[in-house]
Amino acid sequence: MQKYIGVERVEARPITRGDYNIYRGWQIPADENPADEGYLVKRGDVHENWIPKEIFEKTYAAEDNSPLLATVFDMKSPDYKNRFETEYRQLRIRYEGLKRMCEKWDAGELDFTPTCPRATYDKQMAAMVDYLSVLEIRAYDEGIDLWG
DSSP states (O other), rough: OOOOOOOOOOOEEEEEEEHHHHHHOOOOOOOOOOOOOEEEEEEETTEEEEEEEHHHHHHHOGGOOTTTTHHHHHTTTSHHHEEEEHHHHHHHHHHHHHHHHHHHHTTTTTSSSOSSSSSHHHHHHHHHHHHHHHHHHHHHHHHSSSOO
């Protein structure tokens, strides 16, 4: 079979398997546990279903908790300018996250111990700044508004 990667925006709320069956007006099958935790998932106005909690939480993340994840839809755009803007936004999000981590490290406020030497992170940030600069030059040359 062909493999696929799904990218979709859904609405969801926690609901047990039993409550989902009641919601749908169905009898709970004898071989199902009505206490199973899961989510009612709505895809637009056309489809809704129940997904077990562990599968849902591996598959979906709250959009407002993940600014990087929220950019994924624009990576699918047929317009290269949208994909370009998204590449820039993704890199900026990653750079700012790494910069915040290093600032916390310097202040002794990290809640974990980094595995790489600090110089490695500094080199990564320098490369990211260079990459951002190249994208900004390209955006100017190509008439792409990164800040609009």
